[in-house]
Amino acid sequence: MPLSTTSNFARPDDAFRAIVEAHRGLSEKDSADLDAALVLILANHIGDIGVLREAITLAKRRMIESSQQQQQQQ
Template sequence: MTLSTDSNFARPDDAFRAIVEAHRGLSEAQSADLDAALVLILANHIGDIGVLREAIALAKRRMVTADQQQQQQQ
């Protein structure tokens, strides 16, 4: 299995909204805990260590890119 980066949702805005709503009213610590739990649940659902590693690498690259863009704007 390879990592799919295309949207698999018929209505991606609904998926985004569901995640945002799940965080509503939570403290920063509770929000971080929710994110961690969600990541672990979905990683288990995927069940493929290769795909998980690929997703981790992609997420890290995106964080670095976002940090670099933010520094350039300052």
């Protein structure tokens, strides 16, 4: 199963809103714990180590690119 990078949600804004709402009122630590639990639950749901590794690589690349863009703007 290849990694899907396009939205699979009929209403992507609803998915984003659900995640944001889940964090509302949480401390920074609790929010990080929620993220970690959500990642592990969804990784288990995917159940494909190759897809998981590809997603990790993509997420890291996006973080690096975002950090580089922020540095260039300063």
